[in-house]
Amino acid sequence: xxxxxxxxxxxxxxxxxxxxxxxxxxxxxxxxxxxxxxxxxxxxxxxxxxxxxxxxxxxxxxxxxxxxxxxxxxxxxxxxxxxxxxxxxxxxxxxxxxxxxxxxxxxxxxxxxxxxxxxxxxxxxxxxxxxxxxxxxxxxxxxxxxxxxxxxxxxxxxxxxxxxxxxxxxxxxxxxxxxxxxxxxxxxxxxxxxxxxxxxxxxxxxxxxxxxxxxxxxxxxxxxxxxxxxxxxxxxxxxxxxxxxxxxxxxxxxxxxxxxxxxxxxxxxxxxxxxxxxxxxxxxxxxxxxxxxxxxxxxxxxxxxxxxxxxxxxxxxxxxxxxxxxxxxxxxxxxxxxxxxxxxxxxxxxxxxxxxxxxxxxxxxxxxxxxxxxxxxxxxxxxxxxxxxxxxxxxxxxxxxxxxxxxxxxxxxxxxxxxxxxxxxxxxxxxxxxxxxxxxxxxxxxxxxxxxxxxxxx
Amino acid sequence: xxxxxxxxxxxxxxxxxxxxxxxxxxxxxxxxxxxxxxxxxxxxxxxxxxxxxxxxxxxxxxxxxxxxxxxxxxxxxxxxxxxxxxxxxxxxxxxxxxxxxxxxxxxxxxxxxxxxxxxxxxxxxxxxxxxxxxxxxxxxxxxxxxxxxxxxxxxxxxxxxxxxxxxxxxxxxxxx
Numbered sequence: 001x002x003x004x005x006x007x008x009x010x011x012x013x014x015x016x017x018x019x020x021x022x023x024x025x026x027x028x029x030x031x032x033x034x035x036x037x038x039x040x041x042x043x044x045x046x047x048x049x050x051x052x053x054x055x056x057x058x059x060x061x062x063x064x065x066x067x068x069x070x071x072x073x074x075x076x077x078x079x080x081x082x083x084x085x086x087x088x089x090x091x092x093x094x095x096x097x098x099x100x101x102x103x104x105x106x107x108x109x110x111x112x113x114x115x116x117x118x119x120x121x122x123x124x125x126x127x128x129x130x131x132x133x134x135x136x137x138x139x140x141x142x143x144x145x146x147x148x149x150x151x152x153x154x155x156x157x158x159x160x161x162x163x164x165x166x167x168x169x170x171x172x173x174x175x176x177x178x179x180x181x182x183x184x185x186x187x188x189x190x191x192x193x194x195x196x197x198x199x200x201x202x203x204x205x206x207x208x209x210x211x212x213x214x215x216x217x218x219x220x221x222x223x224x225x226x227x228x229x230x231x232x233x234x235x236x237x238x239x240x241x242x243x244x245x246x247x248x249x250x251x252x253x254x255x256x257x258x259x260x261x262x263x264x265x266x267x268x269x270x271x272x273x274x275x276x277x278x279x280x281x282x283x284x285x286x287x288x289x290x291x292x293x294x295x296x297x298x299x300x301x302x303x304x305x306x307x308x309x310x311x312x313x314x315x316x317x318x319x320x321x322x323x324x325x326x327x328x329x330x331x332x333x334x335x336x337x338x339x340x341x342x343x344x345x346x347x348x349x350x351x352x353x354x355x356x357x358x359x360x361x362x363x364x365x366x367x368x369x370x371x372x373x374x375x376x377x378x379x380x381x382x383x384x385x386x387x388x389x390x391x392x393x394x395x396x397x398x399x400x401x402x403x404x405x406x407x408x409x410x411x412x413x414x415x416x417x418x419x420x421x422x423x424x425x426x427x428x429x430x431x432x433x434x435x436x437x438x439x440x441x442x443x444x445x446x447x448x449x450x451x452x453x454x455x456x457x458x
Numbered sequence: 459x460x461x462x463x464x465x466x467x468x469x470x471x472x473x474x475x476x477x478x479x480x481x482x483x484x485x486x487x488x489x490x491x492x493x494x495x496x497x498x499x500x501x502x503x504x505x506x507x508x509x510x511x512x513x514x515x516x517x518x519x520x521x522x523x524x525x526x527x528x529x530x531x532x533x534x535x536x537x538x539x540x541x542x543x544x545x546x547x548x549x550x551x552x553x554x555x556x557x558x559x560x561x562x563x564x565x566x567x568x569x570x571x572x573x574x575x576x577x578x579x580x581x582x583x584x585x586x587x588x589x590x591x592x593x594x595x596x597x598x599x600x601x602x603x604x605x606x607x608x609x610x611x612x613x614x615x616x617x618x619x620x621x622x623x624x625x626x627x628x629x630x631x632x633x634x
Binding site (some may be wrong): 310397401402405407408411421443450458 | 555556564565566567568569570571572574575599600601603604606632
């Protein structure tokens with residue numbers, strides 16, 4: 001995973017070992033990168049101006065100074081940031097005082113994202129994110145920002161190179177980076193697999209856990225106003241109301257207009273209302289697929305389909321509730337989910353048909369109905385969950401480790417649980433509450449099956 | 459401690475009941491010195507706590523002081539019994555293509571980690587472990603949930619095992 005240690009200092013190596021040209025980011029990128037903070041400052045400023053237009057003087061100056069410093073910092077950062085692709089490695093050098101030189105071996109790229117914030121969309125810019133396995137988002141490669149067409153061209157190049165492997169010949173075969181003077185874009189035929197229903201999404205979000213929290217908070221605030229008869233009593237609720245609204249907005253913004261398409265270089269996921277994201281997941285990099293059916297959605301026949309990639313952990317703010325995975329279907333009907341699932345795992349999806357032993361009724365009286373697992377020679381599927389039914393498909397060739405776990409109650413009842421861990425955000429298929437004998441058999445048999453699947457995939 | 463009839467077994471032999479596949483797997487156990495490390499750890503917590511409790515109790519009466527001290531020592535002794543069983547529960551087995559690790563008394567775990575899946579292997583030794591010549595081996599795969607460790611290996615054994623696992627891992631390495 002680590003780049004080989006250079007013999008000399010990175011800086012000198014960087015200047016010496018490059019026949020490929022270095023590139024800069026787009027000159028407007030500091031503006032976009034500062035965009036979020038800038039936006040809130042501007043809003044604050046406007047608010048101040050409106051609220052007390054007599055006494056803004058000093059505050060205005062302070063704010064303008066802050067903005068100027070932020071922009072100057074961004075400009076310096078832009079000035080010292082450069083990137084290049086050479087020998088199958090993407091290199092990003094940055095930093096004025098503390099130089100920071102990163103290499104991303106293209107053969108190990110898990111996914112490439114093109115992200116556009118609202119401001120970036122207005123300016124026609126886009127940020128390119130390269131996701132590697134492990135580490136957190138800060139360690140992923142980020143090129144913020146490029147011109148949109150360049151970002152897309154670069155994504156195509158990166159994916160092509162990453163498929164071609166690290167061979168230098170392959171690198172040479174790709175014409176000199178067209179970035180900066182983007183050549184005629186190659187039109188890649190894509191096959192649309194799924195498009196989220198725009199009317200259903202807001203309703204679904206309101207009916208999800210985030211929505212329930214938001215509704216509860218709003219109801220509490222409303223009740224307080226109704227009881228006290230004064231709007232000012234809402235003050236203590238404001239942070240919660242705001243938080244709930246932000247969460248709702250984040251989900252809507254993140255999942256609005258989700259489309260899934262099959263492209264030659266991988267699965268293309270696009271979504272976003274203001275900030276748009278276009279992710280490309282390379283074929284064979286999906287570590288797990290999960291179908292979630294929360295209680296209320298179940299009644300409406302809706303479900304959510306998520307995939308897990310061994311990419312960087314999400315930024316903390318994006319994490320939402322627990323370990324949220326990338327939703328390929330934020331909300332959809334069972335038929336849509338079944339169809340996409342078939343595409344994702346490349347066959348008729350396996351159903352968790354094997355029911356648990358009767359003793360599991362005592363251990364999991366509510367979930368008993370939903371417990372089950374099954375396997376074939378490529379996949380293991382396991383389902384569980386009381387309120388939210390979760391069915392997880394794990395490719396056998398992606399299994400990292402197999403764990404057999406037995407708690408005291410399970411021991412009494414003669415049960416055991418087997419986890420199949422995959423690289424990703426702590427997702428594991430949990431074959432829950434099987435009889436002792438069956439769990440023993442699974443633990444004894446699955447390692448061999450997984451090995452067979454691995455060698456078949458290799 | 460669900461089953462009181464199960465006496466702590468000597469470390470050199472197989473615990474009676476340790477999960478699936480007991481018969482066919484040649485379990486190797488951590489060093490007996492691990493129990494000593496655990497005992498020292500218990501003592502390091504218990505003795506000062508007993509003294510502090512005793513001193514605090516002495517403000518009220520000597521009887522209370524004695525009571526607190528005895529209670530803490532008894533709790534420490536019980537903890538020691540439990541730790542002894544936990545120490546006895548650790549085991550690992552090198553199989554042809556994977557490493558098995560088992561642990562736990564109340565909640566029992568048994569992990570199978572293919573050699574080819576190991577991303578890196580750590581050998582760590584705290585001051586106490588070091589004083590007894592022991593080390594802990596940690597195996598990391600790409601999955602966050604599956605990191606397994608084996609405590610209480612003699613340092614030589616740990617280093618040898620690390621090298622061997624690394625070698626096997628390289629030989630069988632599989633992509634993500």
